[in-house]
Amino acid sequence: MKRIVKNASPQDTRFAEALIAWQKQHGRHQLPWQGTRDAYRIWLSEIMLQQTQVATVIPYYARFLERFPDVAALAAAPTEDVMAHWSGLGYYTRARNLHRCAQQIVAQHAGKFPPDPETLASLPGIGKSTAAAIAAFAYGARAAILDGNVKRVFCRVFGIEGFPGQVAVERDLWHRAETLLPARDIEAYTQGLMDLGATLCTRTRPACERCPMQSRCVAHASGRTSELPARKPKKAIPEKSTVMLVVVHEGEILMEQRPPEGIWGGLLSLPELNRLSSGDSDVDLHEQLALALSAFGDIDDITMLSRFVHGFTHYRLSVMPVQVRLMQRHVMAAQSDYQWRALAQIGEAALPSPVRKLLATVSATTDR
Numbered sequence: 001m002k003r004i005v006k007n008a009s010p011q012d013t014r015f016a017e018a019l020i021a022w023q024k025q026h027g028r029h030q031l032p033w034q035g036t037r038d039a040y041r042i043w044l045s046e047i048m049l050q051q052t053q054v055a056t057v058i059p060y061y062a063r064f065l066e067r068f069p070d071v072a073a074l075a076a077a078p079t080e081d082v083m084a085h086w087s088g089l090g091y092y093t094r095a096r097n098l099h100r101c102a103q104q105i106v107a108q109h110a111g112k113f114p115p116d117p118e119t120l121a122s123l124p125g126i127g128k129s130t131a132a133a134i135a136a137f138a139y140g141a142r143a144a145i146l147d148g149n150v151k152r153v154f155c156r157v158f159g160i161e162g163f164p165g166q167v168a169v170e171r172d173l174w175h176r177a178e179t180l181l182p183a184r185d186i187e188a189y190t191q192g193l194m195d196l197g198a199t200l201c202t203r204t205r206p207a208c209e210r211c212p213m214q215s216r217c218v219a220h221a222s223g224r225t226s227e228l229p230a231r232k233p234k235k236a237i238p239e240k241s242t243v244m245l246v247v248v249h250e251g252e253i254l255m256e257q258r259p260p261e262g263i264w265g266g267l268l269s270l271p272e273l274n275r276l277s278s279g280d281s282d283v284d285l286h287e288q289l290a291l292a293l294s295a296f297g298d299i300d301d302i303t304m305l306s307r308f309v310h311g312f313t314h315y316r317l318s319v320m321p322v323q324v325r326l327m328q329r330h331v332m333a334a335q336s337d338y339q340w341r342a343l344a345q346i347g348e349a350a351l352p353s354p355v356r357k358l359l360a361t362v363s364a365t366t367d368r
Contacts, residue, residue, distance in 0.1 A: 015157070015216070016182035016189055022212035023192030028199070032061055034191075039113035039138035040071045043101075046130045047094055050147075054198065060089050072111055075102040083266045083350035090353065096266055097125025115139040136190045144177035145190055146170075149197025155229035156201060159218030163230045239309075241318040243273040243289075244355075246305070246362055247296060249326040252340040253359070254296060255349070263312065264352045270321075270359075271338065289322060296338075297329035305362065310354040321358055 028034070031054065033045035044064060048057045064085050068074040074082070079099060086095035101124040105113060113134065114120055120131035129150075132143035151164040154173055162169040182189050200207045208220050219228045247254035255268045273292055286302055293299055305321040332338055341349060346359060 012180050013182070015180055015213070018212045019192040019196065020182065020185045020188045023188045023195055026210075027188075027192055027195040032058060037138050039134060041065070042137045043113060043126070043134050044098075046133050047098055047125060048089065050094060050130070051091055052089065056089070060086070070111075071102050071105050071113075074099065075106040079260075079266055080350060084348070085350075087267065087350045088353050088356070092265055092267060092352075094125060096260065100124040101126065113138065115141060117141055117143040133190060133194075136186050140186060142181055142183075142186050144174070144181055145193060146174055146177045147194075147197075149201070150177065150193045152203065152229055153193060153197050153201045153213070156206075156219035156225060157213045157217045159222070159224075159228065161228075161230065163232050165232060238315045239318055240315055241320070243285075244319050244321045244358070245271045245273065245289075245293070246321060246323040246358070247271065247293065247326065248324070248343065249297065249329045249340075251343055253343045253346060255339055255341050255346075257337045257339065267350045267352055268339075268341070269352055269355050285322075289324070293324060293326075295330065296332075297326040300325040300327040305358075308354070308358075319354070319358075321362075323362055 031045075033041050036042065045057070045061060048061055048064075067081070067085055068077060077099070079096075082099045083092070083095055086092065086098075089095075104123055105111060115135060115138070117128075117131040117135040120126050120134055121128050123131075126134070129145045129147050132141070132145045135141035135143050136145070148164075151170075151173055154160060154176055155164060158176065160169065160172060160176075164170060164173060196211070196213070200211045201213075204226075206225050208214050208217070208225065211217065211220075214220055219225045245254070254271060256271045258264045258267050258269050260266050273289070285304070289302055290299055301324075303323040305323055307318065307320050310317045310319060329340075343359075347356070351359070
């Protein structure tokens, strides 16, 4: 389907011209995924950069490309391998969608990313804004992006009221994003929006004195850079609790394969006992743990470790870690989600960050 974009007004044209000129002179030009038309590399970077800072992404991007140099290699890789190379980057749904997308590209598009933004947006993990960025950088397509940084730039420069996540506000932002598109230099314009939001028009302490939009910025003129964009209405953050088990025997540790969907989907993690109450006494917990762990083996000793809290996007998880040594372990069914791994090599597995940190703190005192 042909993309219809309204013609820009003279004011819109000046915005784009100023942004393009600024990006060519002051923008970022040395990032590892720049200077290429390789849609695979551009796509990979765009997915990794979702809700993650550039400095964090760069080493992951390099290691990922070394292991999966093209979309065919990624599509053919085992899921566990993909998750292991993503481990620590967070938001693991991105990794699962990345793998599925690669498989669809190979199976349905002969290993070539479609140039059309709407087709790209229909693939797993690629939304409208990401599709536009891929199409612009890989194919020079004239398509609008609207990520969090761009929303902040627009809200400040044009004085847009309301929380950007609200339907009406977001609709206005998309309309503005499409009308602002320049007739040429789409790559510099698109990169300029990203650079401006990431380096100058930041959430806190924006560098207005160096911004090419200072003279036309409503937020700057009215002294409202700290108020725009409007913040998301606050809601109470729910807290969940779990007991996380560090079960060891003869230098090995018991791990659980997480289901493909949900939190930490597809990763190896420690077994959890959600039904135990964090308010129980240590005596009660020991009794409950002994009963729950009887399926795995005979207990030697149980040690309560320091509690910690891990924050997710929509809730906080209070974790009570319990270290359990077994005198003897039982044979588990072949179809079980549980598996024993050598503790000395567990760092190579695809683990959630808090689990990796927990194991690092207990490995020194665990029998090898």
